Amino acid sequence: MEELLIPVVPMSHTAHIRSHRKPRRSASTIAMRAGVAGGVLSTLAVAGASGSANAAEPVTQTLELPTLTADLAAQVAQSADVTQQAAASYELQAERDAAAAKAAKEAKADLAEAKKKAAEEKKKAEEAARKAAAERASRSAERATLSASADTGSSDSSGSSAGSSTSTSTSTATGSAAAVVAFVQSQVGDAYVSGGTGPNSWDCSGLVQAAFKSVGVDLPRVSQSQSTAGTQVGLSNLQPGDILYWGGAGSAYHVGVYVGDGMFVGAQNSSTGVVKASLDYDPPSGAVRVL
Secondary structure (H helix, E strand, C coil): CCCCCCCCCCCCCCCCCCCCCCCCCCHHHHHHHHHHHHHHHHHHHHHHHHHHHHHHCCCCCCCCCCCCCHHHHHHHHHHHHHHHHHHHHHHHHHHHHHHHHHHHHHHHHHHHHHHHHHHHHHHHHHHHHHHHHHHHHHHHHHHHHHHHHHHHHHHHHHCCCHHHHHHHCCCCCCHHHHHHHHHHHHCCCCEECCCCECCCEECHHHHHHHHHHCCCCCCCCCHHHHCCCCEEECHHHCCCCCEEEECCCCCCCEEEEEEECCEEEEEEECCCEEEEEECCCCCCCEEEECC
């Protein structure tokens, strides 16, 4: 029988020592751990980049709106009411200011209009005063002319001026002239009324017309026409019953009746009524003789 030979393999001098190497990990374990590590590194990288970006850009704070509750809604409504009232108050004040400005403007315009009217009235008054002064001067000139003419006519007819003086001073009227004188003298004391024709109130021409109508003489109604109704006579040659006029012949504004002794009767104005007065009281411009 053959002898079985088993070869002897020489052992390493370290074969009796346990291996110091760590056991090998499987490939799946290694891959998983590598993925986790990579993810962590990626996260850190992104965080770092985000931190850098946040450091460069301003931070925006976000406020959280309050939740609308019943109390908050009431407060909002009350605030809206207050705002609306304030707006209405401002609007009312604006309207008042506008009205005040308008009133001030109208008052200013009214004042300007009043001043304008006052100036116009003053101008009219001054014009009337100048016109009255011119009329007085004209009457004085007419009286001077008539007196000169009467004196000349009297001298020619009687050879002296004494006849004229005697005629002017005649106080005794006869016939129709006496009746005219008696009529006007009986109205002395009656009232003056513009447009009055008697029997108890008169204007100047109404009285003269009625006096002559009492003796059957029809005269025009107004002073202007009565001043040319007869023959013009000089004021120094007057006789009772002559018609006196103030103003120009044909444009007279007042008339009366000469009653003798340098006196006349006339319805003067609403203050005096019908009066008997001296020629010196209000010297006439001229005279006409109808009777």
